[in-house]
C-alpha cells in the first residue's frame with residue numbers, strides 16, 4: 001500500500017508540557033482512519049501538526065515521499081493538499097455560501113471566479129447545499145454550516161481530508177446528515193483522517209481506528225479488533241466509559 005502521510009517520531013511541546021510523544025503514524029492512499037481518545041489526549045494537536053497549523057517540536061512528516069519539515073519545502077503548497085473541517089465550522093458568517101466556497105480557490109489556488117464557482121457548485125451538490133448558494137452562512141443551521149464547510153474543503157480538491165470532531169458542535173438531530181456525507185466521501189475512495197466521538201462511524205466507516213491516550217498512540221487496528229477485542233487496558237477502560 002502506498003503511504004501518503006508518514007509521520008515519524010513526532011513530538012509537540014507547549015512550553016514544558018509534552019502533548020505529543022514520539023508518535024509514529026502513517027496513512028495510506030484511500031484509507032479512512034478514525035482517531036479516538038479522551039479529551040486532552042492530543043488528537044487535535046496531531047491533526048494540527050499534520051497540516052502545520054502547529055509546528056512540531058521534533059520529528060518528521062513525510063508526504064508523498066517528501067520531508068515537508070525540510071526548510072526548502074513549500075509548506076503553502078503542501079497545505080493546499082490537505083482539506084480541514086473543524087468542529088466550529090470556521091465559515092465567514094457574513095458571506096454567502098457560494099463565496100465561502102470560492103474565496104480560497106481564487107486566493108490560494110489562483111482559479112478564476114468563474115472556474116471557482118463551477119467547482120464550488122459541484123461540491124455544494126455533493127453535500128446537498130446547492131440550493132442555498134445565496135444564503136448567508138449565519139442563517140444556516142449547524143448541520144448545513146458543516147456541510148458547506150465540507151464543500152469548501154472539497155472545492156480545494158485536496159488529497160487528504162482532515163476532520164476534527166465535525167459533529168461535536170451539532171444538535172443531535174443534525175449529526176446524521178453530516179455523518180452520511182462523510183460516509184459517502186469515504187466510500188468514494190477519499191483519504192480521510194477523522195477525529196471523532198461517533199463510535200458507530202469509527203466502527204462502520206473506517207478502515208483503521210487509532211486510540212490516543214496522553215500524547216501517544218496507545219493502540220491501533222481494524223475497527224473490529226479495537227472495539228471487540230482491544231489488547232490494552234487503557235483502550236478497554238476508554239471504551240467502557242463511552243460505549
Ligand code: ADP
Pocket residue numbers: 014019037038039040041042043044045046
Ligand atoms: P484533544 O483534541 O485530544 O482533546 P488537544 O490536542 O486539543 O487534545 O490537547 C492536548 C493537550 O495539549 C491538552 O492538555 C491541551 O490543553 C494542550 N494544548 C492544546 N493546544 C494548546 C496550545 N495552543 N497551547 C498550550 N496547550 C495546548
Ligand code: MG
Pocket residue numbers: 043044045164165
Ligand atoms: Mg480536540
